[in-house]
Amino acid sequence: MTTTHPATPAPPSGAAQRVSLARVVRSEWTKLRSLPSTAWSLLITVVSIVAFGVLYCLLRVARPPSDPAALAAFDPTAVSLTGVQLAAIAVGVLGVLLVAGEYATGLIRTSFTAVPRRLPVLWGKAITFALTTLAVCLPVTLIAFLVGQSILSEKRLDIALTEPGVARAVVGSALYLSAVGLLGLGLGALLRGTAGAVAALLGLLFGPQLLVGLLPSTWSDQLYRYLPVPAGAAVANVRPDPVILGPWTGFGLFCLYAGVVLALAAWQMVRRDA
Amino acid sequence: MIEARGLTKRYGDKLAVDDLTFTVRPGVVTGFLGPNGAGKSTTMRMILGLDAPTRGSVTVNGRPYREHAAPLREVGALLDARSVHPGRSARNHLLALAQTSGIPRSRVDEVVEAVGLKGVAGRRAGGFSLGMGQRLGIAAALLGDPRTVILDEPVNGLDTEGIRWIRSLLRGLAAEGRTVFVSSHLMSEMALTAQHLIVIGRGRLIADTGVEEFIARAAPGVVRARSTDPEALAALLRSRDVAVSEDGDGALAVSGVSTDQVGRLAGAAGITLLELTAQQASLEEAFVDMTRDAVEFRAPSTGGGPS
Numbered sequence: 070m071t072t073t074h075p076a077t078p079a080p081p082s083g084a085a086q087r088v089s090l091a092r093v094v095r096s097e098w099t100k101l102r103s104l105p106s107t108a109w110s111l112l113i114t115v116v117s118i119v120a121f122g123v124l125y126c127l128l129r130v131a132r133p134p135s136d137p138a139a140l141a142a143f144d145p146t147a148v149s150l151t152g153v154q155l156a157a158i159a160v161g162v163l164g165v166l167l168v169a170g171e172y173a174t175g176l177i178r179t180s181f182t183a184v185p186r187r188l189p190v191l192w193g194k195a196i197t198f199a200l201t202t203l204a205v206c207l208p209v210t211l212i213a214f215l216v217g218q219s220i221l222s223e224k225r226l227d228i229a230l231t232e233p234g235v236a237r238a239v240v241g242s243a244l245y246l247s248a249v250g251l252l253g254l255g256l257g258a259l260l261r262g263t264a265g266a267v268a269a270l271l272g273l274l275f276g277p278q279l280l281v282g283l284l285p286s287t288w289s290d291q292l293y294r295y296l297p298v299p300a301g302a303a304v305a306n307v308r309p310d311p312v313i314l315g316p317w318t319g320f321g322l323f324c325l326y327a328g329v330v331l332a333l334a335a336w337q338m339v340r341r342d343a
Numbered sequence: 344m345i346e347a348r349g350l351t352k353r354y355g356d357k358l359a360v361d362d363l364t365f366t367v368r369p370g371v372v373t374g375f376l377g378p379n380g381a382g383k384s385t386t387m388r389m390i391l392g393l394d395a396p397t398r399g400s401v402t403v404n405g406r407p408y409r410e411h412a413a414p415l416r417e418v419g420a421l422l423d424a425r426s427v428h429p430g431r432s433a434r435n436h437l438l439a440l441a442q443t444s445g446i447p448r449s450r451v452d453e454v455v456e457a458v459g460l461k462g463v464a465g466r467r468a469g470g471f472s473l474g475m476g477q478r479l480g481i482a483a484a485l486l487g488d489p490r491t492v493i494l495d496e497p498v499n500g501l502d503t504e505g506i507r508w509i510r511s512l513l514r515g516l517a518a519e520g521r522t523v524f525v526s527s528h529l530m531s532e533m534a535l536t537a538q539h540l541i542v543i544g545r546g547r548l549i550a551d552t553g554v555e556e557f558i559a560r561a562a563p564g565v566v567r568a569r570s571t572d573p574e575a576l577a578a579l580l581r582s583r584d585v586a587v588s589e590d591g592d593g594a595l596a597v598s599g600v601s602t603d604q605v606g607r608l609a610g611a612a613g614i615t616l617l618e619l620t621a622q623q624a625s626l627e628e629a630f631v632d633m634t635r636d637a638v639e640f641r642a643p644s645t646g647g648g649p650s
Contacts, residue, residue: 086413086444086487096442103435104428175426178393179483182420183443185392185409342394 093193110163114156121152122213126220133224145228146238146307149217153242157249161270164253169263202250206243214239234307241304255330349399359385361546367524372517374537375526382546383526415444415487421480421494429469454482473500491522510536530630544634569594569618
């Protein structure tokens with residue numbers, strides 16, 4: 070580690086060194102792709118979507134719905150996309166890590182020194198991460214769907230992508246994963262600590278259903294549809310279900326929840342000491 | 344140029360920085376000195392807009408740091424050598440930082456080479472030694488060719504060669520007309536690097552002065568006197584209200600008087616002197632004296648507050 074010369078090298082053109090959101094997005098993309106943990110988390114996401122979809126399809130082929138009522142309620146799209154719910158945890162945790170990891174390592178201070186207005190860091194991360202998860206998950210949900218249907222076709226339980234609502238369910242599942250990632254990212258930015266933010270993420274995803282389940286059914290049926298996961302997962306619902314919100318209404322509600330968390334995170338990020 | 348006016352930071356009921364007013368001028372290396380916990384890092388975080396002052400204000404190159412449109416062009420900072428994700432390579436860390444301001448990739452290679460990390464830039468920063476981590480932090484600070492450089496304890500973890508490199512780097516940056524503000528708890532290091540000193544203790548300004556003036560003001564000379572009869576000499580000096588303490592080897596450390604005065608007194612009393620030398624007051628001693636005073640001054644006034 071010898072040193073060549075102490076003086077600073079030739080300066081770059083100075084006037085152009087302004088921070089912009091587009092530049093921060095590029096920077097965040099460099100950060101995202103240069104960490105091995107990102108690749109591992111996304112790999113777990115991909116494997117979860119495909120493997121659990123295949124597994125569940127094989128299971129349903131082994132034990133197909135027996136009576137007409139069960140057959141009518143059978144949703145081949147949902148069966149092939151079972152893995153999305155598990156993948157949501159991996160994506161959400163990765164979202165948490167993207168911000169909480171910077172607080173844990175102290176990198177956030179470097180980031181805020183480079184971008185002193187701070188908010189572009191949050192928006193840059195959100196844009197980069199949402200687009201990355203979408204780009205990864207969209208082809209994977211399609212693959213999981215197609216592989217799943219080819220398995221289900223053995224017992225003629227399959228459905229075509231062109232049937233009403235099916236393509237929307239496949240695309241919507243990828244959108245849902247992106248939105249869960251943003252929820253995780255928002256929680257990571259709001260709570261800063263990895264452990265707390267992961268706990269909050271799992272709590273938000275699974276806690277409300279457990280709590281609502283304790284209420285009398287007249288109340289719980291009314292409330293259930295507005296809970297984060299039932300609302301968000303509605304986008305992948307092909308069979309009309311009166312207990313659940315409409316697909317885009319439900320997904321919109323989930324995005325609203327994620328948006329509220331991100332807005333709180335933004336408010337706190339500007340206010341608090343780094 | 345860094346200008347702090349009445350800068351104050353309170354954490355709970357602990358006053359970390361207490362009404363600091365100072366100006367760091369371009370063209371010289373300004374040392375920012377204080378014992379650990381004196382509030383140096385907190386002050387630097389406030390300069391960089393990372394922590395909001397409880398009261399007062401601080402500007403860099405005429406504006407609060409957060410208001411600069413091209414921040415890396417204004418300030419390059421090394422806050423904590425570990426403000427890096429351990430899983431990312433040094434080059435990618437710098438590249439991500441550079442991209443926020445549209446600084447080209449070629450500049451990343453330049454600073455990597457300038458700090459001597461060329462051979463290891465592709466390695467994960469988590470595997471770096473403390474010294475390599477410091478060099479990476481300094482590379483990040485130089486990235487935007489900043490007008491003001493703020494370094495928190497840059498010599499920590501550096502070897503002798505690295506320390507000499509930092510010294511000439513800082514002097515070079517100042518000679519180019521930049522503002523250079525460097526914190527340290529090591530006075531001896533600052534004596535060699537800085538031309539101007541801002542000294543704080545317990546969050547308060549103790550001195551804002553040139554290095555030489557600081558030594559002269561802070562530490563009166565001490566005379567080392569070894570004699571055949573140290574007890575008699577000590578008694579003689581104490582009878583003249585001169586402070587005397589043991590200095591080992593039967594020698595005495597005599598404060599506040601010159602070698603001439605000690606020699607004359609000893610001669611008149613018939614005490615044989617074996618050694619009589621004026622001890623050079625070091626910056627380290629000056630610093631310890633200064634900050635001890637600050638602590639003594641502060642202790643009663645904090646009242647019921649934390650120690």
